[in-house]
Every structure is written in C-alpha cells, then in structure tokens.
Amino acid sequence: MKSLTTSSQVFYISFLFICGTTLFSSCSKHAKKVKGNYVGTLSINDTVMSNNANINIAELEDNVISVSSNYFNTYFVEIDKNRYFNSITYYSVEDNETIEVNNHGNIILIHKQDGEEFVFIGDLN
Numbered sequence: 001m002k003s004l005t006t007s008s009q010v011f012y013i014s015f016l017f018i019c020g021t022t023l024f025s026s027c028s029k030h031a032k033k034v035k036g037n038y039v040g041t042l043s044i045n046d047t048v049m050s051n052n053a054n055i056n057i058a059e060l061e062d063n064v065i066s067v068s069s070n071y072f073n074t075y076f077v078e079i080d081k082n083r084y085f086n087s088i089t090y091y092s093v094e095d096n097e098t099i100e101v102n103n104h105g106n107i108i109l110i111h112k113q114d115g116e117e118f119v120f121i122g123d124l125n
Helices: 006-025 030-034
Strands: 036-044 047-061 064-068 075-084 087-092 098-102 106-113 116-124
Touching: 030 047, 030 064, 030 075, 030 087, 047 116
Parallel strands: none
Antiparallel strands: 036 047, 036 116, 047 064, 064 075, 075 087, 087 098, 098 106, 106 116
16 A cells, blocks of 8 residues: 655645635525615504514524514524525524525514514515
C-alpha cells in the first residue's frame, strides 16, 4: 500500500477544511429572509378588525422569529422553508401555529391566543 506524500496530505486536509467550512457557513438563516413589517387585513374570530393592520416580524435566531402586533401579544415561532418550483415558502414548524411567507413578500398568518383566532393576510411593506 502506497502512503500519501506530504503535499497530498496537505491537499486533502485543506479540501476537507474548505468543505466543512462551506457546509457550516451555509446553515439556513430563514428568519433574516422573512423579517420586516407586513401590512394587510386582520380578522379576529371571523370579524374584520382592520384592512390596514401591521404585523412586525423580527429575527431572533437563524430559524426563530418574533411576531408582534397591536392586536395580540408578541410571540416566538420556529420556521423552516420549502421550495416549490420557482417559489420558496417559509412556514411554521409548530403544530399550533400557521404562518406562511413566500419569497414575494406575501404572508398568511393564523394565530390562536386567549380563545381568539387571529387571521392576517398581507404583504411586506
């Protein structure tokens, strides 16, 4: 069995280091892609409260966002992403929360809090 030369060893070690660094740095940062102020229609228990409501999404961690509004308490939710042909959608991975934001800035949010259901449909402002 032939042993590797020093230059071959350096090459393989460098190659593994670059691959590892690339893999580590390509970790998903979904929260950064959906943060912003969204404006749209907000309903509470099927009653339209505002056609010009604001929902603010802030980045907490790479895959965790904060959702806030004047209509409900601020809460945190973990998100992930799906790719559908040319479109990317970010969604909640939690069973009790529905949030979908596509790469065009459209949002659908269904949130339940204190016995009320909040439905928000809007766009990135």
